[in-house]
Amino acid sequence: MSTLLEVSGVSVSFDGFKAINNLSFQIGSAEMRAIIGPNGAGKTTFMDIITGKTKPDEGRVIWGEKSVSLLKMSEARIARAGVGRKFQRPTVFEDQSVFDNLLLALRKDRNPFAVLLYKRNAPDTEKVHDLAAQIGLSDQLERKSGELSHGQKQWLEIGMLLAQEPRLLLVDEPAAGMTPEEREHTTAILVEAARTRAVVVVEHDMEFVRRLNCRVTVLHEGAVLAEGSLDHVTSNKHVIDVYLGR
Amino acid sequence: MTRSLFARNPSVLVFLACLGLFTLGVTALSEALGTGMISTSFVKTLGKTLSLSLIALAMDLVWGYTGILSLGHFAFFGLGGYMIGMWLMYERTRDIVVTSMANADIPPTPQEITDAIGNQIFGVVGGSDFPLIWAFSHSLALQLILVVAVPGLLALVFGWLAFRSRVTGVYLSILTQAMTLALALYLFQNDSGLRGNNGLSGLQNLPGLDDVPQSVVSLWFFWASALALGLGYLFAAWVVSGKFGSVLRGIRDDEARVRFLGYSVEGYKLFIFTVTAVISGIAGALYYPQAGIINPAEIAPIASIYLAVWVAIGGRGRLYGAVIGAAFVSLVSTWFTGGQVPSIPLGFYTIDWVDWWQVVLGLSFVLVTLFAPKGIGGLFDYFTGRKPPNRHGKDLGPGSGSLKEQEAEA
Numbered sequence: 001m002s003t004l005l006e007v008s009g010v011s012v013s014f015d016g017f018k019a020i021n022n023l024s025f026q027i028g029s030a031e032m033r034a035i036i037g038p039n040g041a042g043k044t045t046f047m048d049i050i051t052g053k054t055k056p057d058e059g060r061v062i063w064g065e066k067s068v069s070l071l072k073m074s075e076a077r078i079a080r081a082g083v084g085r086k087f088q089r090p091t092v093f094e095d096q097s098v099f100d101n102l103l104l105a106l107r108k109d110r111n112p113f114a115v116l117l118y119k120r121n122a123p124d125t126e127k128v129h130d131l132a133a134q135i136g137l138s139d140q141l142e143r144k145s146g147e148l149s150h151g152q153k154q155w156l157e158i159g160m161l162l163a164q165e166p167r168l169l170l171v172d173e174p175a176a177g178m179t180p181e182e183r184e185h186t187t188a189i190l191v192e193a194a195r196t197r198a199v200v201v202v203e204h205d206m207e208f209v210r211r212l213n214c215r216v217t218v219l220h221e222g223a224v225l226a227e228g229s230l231d232h233v234t235s236n237k238h239v240i241d242v243y244l245g246r
Numbered sequence: 247m248t249r250s251l252f253a254r255n256p257s258v259l260v261f262l263a264c265l266g267l268f269t270l271g272v273t274a275l276s277e278a279l280g281t282g283m284i285s286t287s288f289v290k291t292l293g294k295t296l297s298l299s300l301i302a303l304a305m306d307l308v309w310g311y312t313g314i315l316s317l318g319h320f321a322f323f324g325l326g327g328y329m330i331g332m333w334l335m336y337e338r339t340r341d342i343v344v345t346s347m348a349n350a351d352i353p354p355t356p357q358e359i360t361d362a363i364g365n366q367i368f369g370v371v372g373g374s375d376f377p378l379i380w381a382f383s384h385s386l387a388l389q390l391i392l393v394v395a396v397p398g399l400l401a402l403v404f405g406w407l408a409f410r411s412r413v414t415g416v417y418l419s420i421l422t423q424a425m426t427l428a429l430a431l432y433l434f435q436n437d438s439g440l441r442g443n444n445g446l447s448g449l450q451n452l453p454g455l456d457d458v459p460q461s462v463v464s465l466w467f468f469w470a471s472a473l474a475l476g477l478g479y480l481f482a483a484w485v486v487s488g489k490f491g492s493v494l495r496g497i498r499d500d501e502a503r504v505r506f507l508g509y510s511v512e513g514y515k516l517f518i519f520t521v522t523a524v525i526s527g528i529a530g531a532l533y534y535p536q537a538g539i540i541n542p543a544e545i546a547p548i549a550s551i552y553l554a555v556w557v558a559i560g561g562r563g564r565l566y567g568a569v570i571g572a573a574f575v576s577l578v579s580t581w582f583t584g585g586q587v588p589s590i591p592l593g594f595y596t597i598d599w600v601d602w603w604q605v606v607l608g609l610s611f612v613l614v615t616l617f618a619p620k621g622i623g624g625l626f627d628y629f630t631g632r633k634p635p636n637r638h639g640k641d642l643g644p645g646s647g648s649l650k651e652q653e654a655e656a
């Protein structure tokens with residue numbers, strides 16, 4: 001299995017505080033990975049680095065078959081290269097309908113002129129409807145997304161993530177605010193996506209992580225504490241001390 | 247599901263119909279072609295109002311829809327005016343010079359004519375040579391190109407520098423103020439080549455058309471302004487109604503999120519900033535021939551702030567709101583500052599509206615912002631049944647220009 005993303009020796013500090021400390025991480029092109037760790041471990045910051053929001057002080061972030069560095073690229077270019085992200089706090093365009101949110105995310109030419117001349121067509125509309133069905137928002141398409149419940153916004157954001165057809169999905173706490181059935185559904189979608197793509201899921205809920213049935217990376221104080229199967233890491237003494245034992 | 251522009255925005259048709267009726271009505275009441283109930287000077291006022299509505303439309307695109315509070319769009323408006331003014335002044339002065347020299351015994355050489363024109367135009371600033379920037383002033387076509395090219399290029403360069411460094415919010419507003427101030431100060435100088443604080447004058451006279459009375463010329467410009475506003479409205483509605491508009495509103499409410507979807511926010515901002523600068527230039531080129539004169543005071547920083555006030559009072563984020571705001575405030579302003587409103591004697595003090603109008607305007611801006619963020623445009627919501635979403639006072643996004651709860655539609 002080829003490596004899609006390789007992060008090596010990355011460090012970031014905010015005003016002298018090391019949020020990420022010499023972190024290394026790899027993921028293959030069709031692989032699911034869960035990241036767990038206590039609050040403030042640096043999970044979200046790690047995603048910020050990959051997506052170009054935060055520039056690391058040192059280290060490398062290498063992407064794809066051609067091994068290009070993501071560090072010199074803008075957020076938008078990284079996204080176009082195939083990195084999609086779902087935020088911890090659901091962020092959708094609240095003033096716009098569910099349909100428009102999904103259409104905006106749909107994988108298409110992002111050039112301003114192409115977008116200006118874009119005409120809504122049947123295949124795209126169908127894609128949006130399919131996505132809406134997948135995330136259970138079919139009857140909400142015309143509603144302003146600002147009116148959706150917290151859980152529905154989470155769904156919409158997952159839908160937008162899928163619409164982008166990224167090669168790497170970074171999913172930050174997708175199950176927060178969801179009912180048990182919705183969590184199961186989310187698991188199913190993520191597992192399905194991981195058959196053809198790389199998926200990185202940050203989650204606190206151990207049950208959720210267990211159902212993902214994948215390798216787990218434990219972050220602590222900005223560095224990898226342990227990596228392996230869930231059973232392997234949960235039996236690790238360090239992990240029990242800093243995370244599970246509390 | 248390709249619905250037409252009009253089906254998606256019924257308000258566009260309503261607006262165009264109103265504009266058409268208004269144009270016909272004014273024509274029918276004008277001195278030149280109608281009953282004469284509307285004086286020529288008032289036709290000019292109305293024509294100017296339409297041009298101001300056009301730049302308000304541009305402001306709404308850039309602020310109301312994209313969330314960039316530009317306080318410099320009047321610079322582009324003024325530049326458009328200067329570009330058309332150069333041709334008007336040059337051609338008209340040439341006509342006069344040629345006529346007066348025609349009686350001389352020896353026919354004047356082209357050089358003598360050019361010198362005489364230069365003397366006429368630049369005498370007030372103590373010069374007679376044509377500065378380089380007047381190189382195209384003999385050609386209407388070239389100056390018309392400059393009407394869009396000069397504001398467009400300035401916006402492109404300015405926007406590229408500002409957006410690339412991710413200047414946003416208040417800092418961007420200040421930067422645009424600095425730009426318009428710098429331009430005004432430059433133009434105030436006598437050696438700027440545009441006649442310093444004298445500006446360009448006599449622009450109401452069309453070269454070669456001395457026989458056409460002002461009553462007719464004023465109607466021509468009124469029609470042209472109405473046409474430009476109509477086309478501008480159509481264009482703006484087209485831009486904001488599709489996916490492009492979706493991106494713009496996304497940038498307004500949460501630009502970081504738009505970036506993570508792969509859209510280059512800077513490119514979109516630059517595009518809309520430049521396009522609206524061009525629209526502003528066109529509006530200015532229509533306005534100043536009706537005003538008759540343009541000078542650097544027109545692009546003082548305060549002018550661009552007024553523009554934002556108009557759009558806010560009319561209701562940003564909806565195109566008709568911007569037009570109504572600009573039309574309403576500028577007409578009321580003409581009325582107050584024209585000295586027609588009787589002063590109020592209080593015994594110890596007389597309220598003279600020419601002076602106090604500014605205070606009223608400032609106060610209404612504050613009141614509108616605080617108590618009716620939807621502006622005048624919000625009045626239409628009573629008829630259309632449009633309601634704001636219930637967000638417990640939360641804005642629609644983290645962006646500095648994002649819509650407030652009351653401004654949005656549920």
Ligand SMILES: Nc1ncnc2c1ncn2[C@@H]1O[C@H](COP(=O)(O)OP(=O)(O)OP(=O)(O)O)[C@@H](O)[C@H]1O
Nearest residue numbers: 014015019037038039040041042043044045046088
């Ligand atoms: N922009 C920033 N400026 C200063 N400190 C920051 C910044 N971003 C993150 N931090 C700090 O870096 C540390 C790691 O934060 P991060 O958000 O990555 O944690 P997390 O693992 O996602 O936690 P949680 O489980 O609560 O989401 C925290 O201590 C946080 O306060």
Ligand SMILES: [Mg+2]
Nearest residue numbers: 043044045088
């Ligand atoms: Mg986090």
